[in-house]
Amino acid sequence: MSFSNKTIWITGASSGIGKALAIELSQQNVKLILSSRKLVALELVKKECKNAAEVKIVTLDLEDYNNLQSKVDEAISCFGTVDILVNNGGISQRSLVKDTQISVDKRLMDINYLGTVALTKALLPHFIKNKKGQFVVTTSIVGKIGTPLRSSYAASKHALHGFFDSLRAEHHRDNIAVTLVCPGFVNTNVSKNALTGNGTPQQKMDSATENGIDPERFAKQMIKVIKKKKEEAYIAGTKEKLAVFAKRFYPKLLSIMIRKLSVT
Template structure:
């Protein structure tokens, strides 16, 4: 599958992976719908796109998941249909489970899981009617491996894998594809914006995140996976990838390794 001439709706498009991916997609002669909470920041990304006249802005808040059906109706009106929904929006966490308020747990689940699922369900009838469509979901390596300071974040990503693996089987006969993208460390502001135990942002960048894959390079690898219609792909450093396979084949060994990670 080539992404050229496709109509792509991208959430989490205002920064990081989403911003780099939006700019890259604009060079593929796609028609884009860019979404995040900040309309002004989305317009800044639009200005960086190669053909801004083919880019539409649709602000939305995944936390407001009960009202996302209206956003789907608006999105469909921009270009008449949607070929690919890239569920890239979300927020991370940096706090011990014992120090994390349950309302923070709820917010993480509302944004990362329920918001993504609600948007997916809202557009699903359109894909079924078209007998085509492609859901792309940015999850995480911690969607496969839970690590310290990310208990609820890991839970939200594990939940996405469960939902979309099930959905893939359900919509196979409707010619609808599902691709799960699992990033390792990527050099974005994800750790700065991560929620701490009281719900406030961490406001500092983790060393591992700072040394992660550059967003532009990540976007190129992500695009290749989308065009290849991969079911699941790990875009990460060697250590993160090894962790996934260790979890599968040597779970006790991986548990010992994870226990040695810093939790402060």
């Protein structure tokens, strides 16, 4: 599949994977719509893109999931259509189950799951009408395997897999593709912004995240996955990929290994 002249909408585009994806895609003759809550940061990303004239900004807050239809209408009006929506926006978590307030669980689900689902549902009629479209979803290896300190985050990502697997089955005949991209550790600010048990940001970088895949390299691999319209892909280190394999074929062994992970 060629991206030439396609309109690609990216949420969570102000930093990390979304930013790297936007800059890399701008080299491929596409029209881009960039979204997040942070207008100033989005404008800086736009300046780094190759052809800024073909980049539009639509600010949105996934947590405000009852008011996303107007954002979809605004996005469609930018270039007259949307061909691919990259659901990349979200937030992570770092806290033990026993220390995590239920309000934190709710916020993770509101942003990562309900916000993504609401935006997808609002755009879906446009894809159905056009008889084409692709939903790309940045989930996580943790969307396949729950690990310590990430219970709410893992739950929100697992939920995305269930929803989008169902959507894919329902709308295959409408020529609508669904691609679930599962990152392992990527060197972004995700761990700094992760919520702790009382809802405040962690404000420090995890060592595993700091040593993760470079966002630019990740974006290049993600673009290949999107082009191939893969149903599910794991862009991660060898250990993380092996863990997905073990979860399927040797779940008891994986459980024993996960118990040994640090929870402090």
